[in-house]
Amino acid sequence: MSETLLVDKIARRPAWWAGLGSYIRHRPFFILALLVTLAFLAIALLGTAVTPFDPTFQDMEAPMSPPSSTHWLGTDSYGQDLLSRAMAGARYAFLTGICSVLLGALGGLAVGLMAGLAGGRTEWFLMRIVDAILALPSLVMAIAFIAILGQGVDKVILAVGLALIGPFARTVRADVLQVRALPFVEAAGLMGIGKLAIVRRHILPNVFFPLVVQATIRISEAILVSSSLSFIGIGIVPPTPDWGLMIAEGRGFVSFAPWMSGVPGAALAILLIALAIVGDGIREQMDPKQRAGH
Amino acid sequence: MSLQMSSSAVQATSRPLVELEDFSLWRQNRSVLDGLSFTLPKGQNLALVGESGAGKSTIGLALMGLLQSQGVKMAGRARFDGQDLVSLNARAWNGLRGRRLGMIFQDAGAALDPCFTIGHHLAFPLRRLLGLSSRQATERALALLESVGINDAKARLKAYPHELSGGMQQRVMIGIALACEPDLLIADEPTSALDVTIQAQIVRLIQDRVRMQGASCIFVLHDLALASQACERIVVLYAGQVMEAGLAEVVLGRSRHPYTQALKSCVIELDTAALEPPPGAAPSLDRMPSGCRFAPRCPRASERCTAEKPPLQGTEAHQIACWHPG
């Protein structure tokens, strides 16, 4: 409801910043979360150009030092600067998150399209496999793939991406079925237009947009799963500055150096919360029926 | 309080059961009801008639105290058996509802909780409010269901609402609402969700049961003919204002308000053209005319009508709010 009002307001007022102002007033948390996410993204892109230290530089003079003027957020047990490592970790979080979601979305698109278009036995069979995969939580699925693939950044991306194919396939198939039942698509089929042309002209565009929305929302899940893999010690290997790994390293020192897990933990938590708020906002925008609850 | 009420029978008979005086209601600062006045003597039935959106159902809900929590403001006086309803607190409302006030809803199918059996629905008034034992309650429940015309009552007690037909559901609702023998029953369009063939049956059933228990009923209806059959008194509403009120046969037979006349012609000639709003001037709750709310659609409207609200004038038997009564 507030959305239509908002559109009215923007349409009525000529100055764009007035609309923006009301937008910010309407959804301050969404804007804040978006800014936080963009800040993390910027740090991830800039990488070592903005970190105060080299994230793998070991300051032997100051291992496990608490936050100080040289090491703003302290150092870990190897004397590595935590602020620099947390900032560098953003890159790995986004790298694994975005790449694995892309992989999962593409795989899901392929499987979902196949299932939705094939119909009959092929569809039934594919969807039962997806059902079986969905019975396994994405982390367990990813662990199983890691067991086969081995460890490392690329393996984590692959494992998480494969684990995400199931959920993506399911939503794609649902969308395909919906689009396929639309009158103009049925008509195109009756008119004898080739199947490939229908897929390209009608089905893909209609499936693509919801898929992009889904993908944006699932990035946080991918980041969580990949950092979880690193946390339990089977994902990314040291000395890569990955948040999950850093939290695991700090776990044993929590009684006397809580900042060691605290810095990467806070970074991960803040990013995930910001992404959740952004995801909620996007979902609301896409689906006005799901009103602003919380 | 209740002692006082039952002790003086003379006073009780002379006192009307429901009395509204200049009663207004705002929902989110929009005027929904504007200066309503009408009375309902004990033992009589009253019909609130008008198009949808006239505020008929709102009156019913307000008299049940079901609007209080929804950002609603009230002014004026509304009395039930001498008791002021506008200032009543939540606890006192709970004492009235079910025991002295009963309500029947538009869509009985939606007004029965899908997760509970008919027997469970009946158990609340019988066991909690009347304090019957489970055996007595079952007996009373069976008698109640039979009295509202439900066959095989024993099996129906164990049935879930969705297992009954629409007419049955409404009969059950009537049974539940009358379980504690309330003094006033509010029937909010009790037939609009039903087949035309059983509408009259249900209204007659309500009428019979209410008379049998010596109670009164306020019907919310949009069917004038049905209203005149079931009720002694009729109040015609338009956009939250009373247009015409009085005895059923007078209001219907000698109606003088252009709106009532238009409503009648709708019924008789199926001529809806008379009620069609002039283009671009549909009455909305946002921009109510300051005078008579029917003025924008009225064939007899003058400048005075839009500027000044006509007062409700006349006798108990026939009241009318119009500057140009016909």
Place this chain on the structure above:
Amino acid sequence: MLLFVGRKLAQTIFILLMVSIVSFTLLKLAPGDPVQMALGSEYSQEAYASLTHEMGLDQSLVVQYGHWLWGFITGDWGRSYVGRTPIFQYAFVEALPVTLTLAASALFLAILIGVPLGVLSAARQDTILDAGTAALSLTGTAFPSFYLGILLIWIFGVHFGLFPTMGFVAPWQDFLDGVYHMTLPALTLSTYFMAMIVRLVRANLIEALQQPYVAAARARGESERRVIWLHGMRNVLMPLVTVLGLQLGALLQGAVLTETVFSLPGVGQMITNAVLNREYLVVQAGVMMTGCLFIFVNLLVDLAYPWLDPRLKPR
């Protein structure tokens, strides 16, 4: 009714078969030669051939799958290379109860706190309390549970020294000590579910309270408390149970992480160690157990539907 149960059971068995095929495929995809791994570095050609035959690896994949599935059903899950113990004993008898205890206590805690909070939030819609609960539940669903666990260890274990920070004591052996050891892990794992239950109960209860049957209940003279808890919550039960069933995967996934944080010898630890030791049979057992558990619980949810919503009762 019988037909309904029968159909659900058939569906379940089919999906279980699918899960077993996925698990079996995973095992076959695993790198390395199991015979070689079993024999160690030095072995003769004959020993290799005889073990290959003994393990049935010279037969067709379908036959191998059949053998494996039969073994799985009858409790013959193979032996672990490391301890040479039967995996069934290790995974099913020892590790699974730990994980189930953790998951059940977390769920219990989440419902115990989440449901009243959600109800309160719905009843006091758009108040400061509601907004506060909203913020907390959003944070709760997004917060990484393993970091939350470490925070709890730091605050309650280290700083206040109130609770033990590691180890498992079976509550069926020493109930109080078991609960004591389970407090922090259960709290860690429950946060996500608590937050989710709050959101779910709030949204569904608000919707339920707008239904005509709620107005009708009020009109019958039922008290506000009765209206909310009886008519409101009874109708919220169905979506709540459905989502809880579907979120069981997240619960098991969270349990894996929580076990790592608090060093609990459950399925999660088992799988993690197995991955590090390249014990594919153990990984597979873990995957199978997780999948079966998920499917089993959702079968229960499906079977509970007619009771949760009488309109779904099969004729």
